[in-house]
Amino acid sequence: MPLGNYSVDCRYTSRMLSQSQPPGPSPDHPEQLKECAQLFTQNYGIWGSAAPTPLRPGGRVSLKPNVLRVKCLGDPSSTIVVRAFANGSELVGHAFATKWLYTGNEAPYNDGRSCVGWVTQLVVAKHLRRQWIATSLLSFLKNTSWFKDVVMMGLMSSHPAACNALSKLIFDFSFMRQYAPSVLGCSSVSYVKEARLAGAFLEGDTDPQAAYEAFTDFWVDHGEPNTVLQAYMQKGKWSSGPLSEGHEFLILVPIQ
Numbered sequence: 001m002p003l004g005n006y007s008v009d010c011r012y013t014s015r016m017l018s019q020s021q022p023p024g025p026s027p028d029h030p031e032q033l034k035e036c037a038q039l040f041t042q043n044y045g046i047w048g049s050a051a052p053t054p055l056r057p058g059g060r061v062s063l064k065p066n067v068l069r070v071k072c073l074g075d076p077s078s079t080i081v082v083r084a085f086a087n088g089s090e091l092v093g094h095a096f097a098t099k100w101l102y103t104g105n106e107a108p109y110n111d112g113r114s115c116v117g118w119v120t121q122l123v124v125a126k127h128l129r130r131q132w133i134a135t136s137l138l139s140f141l142k143n144t145s146w147f148k149d150v151v152m153m154g155l156m157s158s159h160p161a162a163c164n165a166l167s168k169l170i171f172d173f174s175f176m177r178q179y180a181p182s183v184l185g186c187s188s189v190s191y192v193k194e195a196r197l198a199g200a201f202l203e204g205d206t207d208p209q210a211a212y213e214a215f216t217d218f219w220v221d222h223g224e225p226n227t228v229l230q231a232y233m234q235k236g237k238w239s240s241g242p243l244s245e246g247h248e249f250l251i252l253v254p255i256q
């Protein structure tokens, strides 16, 4: 069932991201998918040493537009894309999110909202990171009409900064444990539906070193994300353990 799609374009100028009018083309527009796939390939990361054949450890994680469409749009009619441009037309960041009807156990709020929103891809150009572009993309997304029926929002990522951009490091682990299984179970996005909860989702509080992670068969190199994780841990900002290979952190936040 189409739940409504949306496209927002933003301009980045001297540490500010502002929404431009009119909105961009629909999320599955071929030229836009091509540009986003290119941004991803140039900026996302490299395959880790444990990446199985035919992946090449150290090679760039690359993405073709058709794979982006199948993997990240879920149902295009229920998908939003928010893109950031610098210098007029240079694409420097994007967030894809899709939503689906929540059909699991009791929803967190009984106020008529019915959807799970999921950030299926978030990437920012390397030369403009740490300037709150990812945070702003997600905040624009939260201010759209697309977001109005979303009752919880999730993402899977190896990068703690992506989790931070969504949750601002406020994790409600008991909420995540309660809802993650049913949220994955009713997902319209195949890699989310097929993700296998692991670590602290299974161990509960018995192992403080276990991460809130899911096996997604994604063998990206964890070098840079691990450095960020160490910094968060040293500052006491991250309370679960390090990520296992082939896994991603899974974050689920209630939307009040």
Ligand SMILES: CC(C)(COP(=O)(O)OP(=O)(O)OC[C@H]1O[C@@H](n2cnc3c(N)ncnc32)[C@H](O)[C@@H]1OP(=O)(O)O)[C@@H](O)C(=O)NCCC(=O)NCCS
Pocket (backbone or CB within 6 Å): 043, 044, 045, 120, 121, 122, 123, 124, 125, 128, 129, 130, 131, 132, 133, 134, 135, 136, 155, 156, 157, 158, 159, 160, 161, 162, 164, 165, 228, 231
């Ligand atoms: C993850 C990513 C999208 C973050 O983009 P960004 O625009 O640099 O993020 P922001 O500037 O909005 O930062 C979000 C938060 O993380 C923090 N952060 C970002 N990068 C950080 C780093 N390298 N070290 C420590 N903290 C970092 C920011 O300070 C901010 O927290 P704050 O609001 O408490 O200050 C970007 O690093 C990226 O594209 N990485 C590669 C792709 C990836 O892993 N994507 C996630 C998959 S879904």
